[in-house]
Amino acid sequence: MKRGKGLTFVGDSRIQKYEKPKLNRDYSEFPGRTEEFYPDFLLKEWVTGSVFLIGFLCLTVADPAPLERIADPTDTGYIPLPDWYFLFLYQILKYSYASGPFNIIGAIVIPGLGVGALLLAPWLDNNKERLWSKRPVASAMMLISFAIIFYTTWESVAYHDWETQNQQGEIVFSNLDTEDPVYQNLIKTNCTSCHGGELTGASGPNLVEADLAPETVQAFVENGSGDMPAFKDQLSDDEIKQISEFVANLEETSEDE
Structure with a gap:
């Protein structure tokens, strides 16, 4: 501990004297590494969000979401189809080991294992390396999951009867009187x-x-x-x-x- 100059005695304690008040450090001390939240960082976020929003709106206008007839709970022949990001689960339910008497396996057990593995990922691989090749457990889980989701999604799209799917939801106007x-x-x-x-x-x-x-x-x-x-x-x-x-x-x- 330094003695004399630069020290101030306060009771029995000695603390180092600061010539400047304790203020937040200037960003200029870290050139190229930090930036002000407002307006620099926030402006970049706004610009990025605007680009994606405009792109999404353009896709919506170019290819609008299909509109089907009013949902009818009495229509037991209607085959519902989930959105594209759930098609892999829809495809799994078509396999013999995950449908019929084994439906609970496809509906609960397999998705539950996937969610459980995701929750346990931090404990399954606590390696601090950031290079994917040095994290075999995490990399293997990611690649296997991606391969399963990609294959089942592709198989669901490739072998689905899209003609029947489109016809069953087609809006048809008729003189049907449901109150008759x-x-x-x-x-x-x-x-x-x-x-x-x-x-x-x-x-x-x-x-x-x-x-x-x-x-x-x-x-x-x-x-x-x-x-x-x-x-x-x-x-x-x-x-x-x-x-x-x-x-x-x-x-x-x-x-x-």
Whole structure:
């Protein structure tokens, strides 16, 4: 400890005397390493955010999000599709070991292992090296995760029936009257699970565009066709006739009507 000059005695303690008050250090002391938060750093953040926002708006205008018909919870034939960043999970649910009786594996176990590995990453690899080649555990986890997500996303896109996907959500305007007693009591109970809530098609064909005669509809309902079961033993002749006339009178209309 220095004695004499530069020391000030305060009681029994000796502290070094400062010629200047303790102020924040000037940024000029660290040229090229620091910058003021306002306006320098904040301006750069604003400019960067503006560039991405403008780019996103341009993409939205050039390729707007698809608009499908109103969601119908009674349409059990509709096949929902998640956004692109969840397609890898959607694809995993298609594999035999992660679907059906093993659905809990694809829906809970596999995603849970992924999230658990992410949470445990700091403890699985506490190496202080910053070069990826010197951090084998972290690098291997990252590469394996990327490979799995990339492959399953690509497979989901490549083998998905996009034509059916687009058709099932297509907006079709028709003269369908959902308040009609025939629709409420017969159509909604027996037809919408396959043909959709607006009868515009799901796992079954589009009945609005079919332009069928009452006799043809009656034959289909009574005897079935292909995957369509016969309803002759479930419905009375009068109920089948009402359904046939209702479906035969369906027709497409323009948006302005």
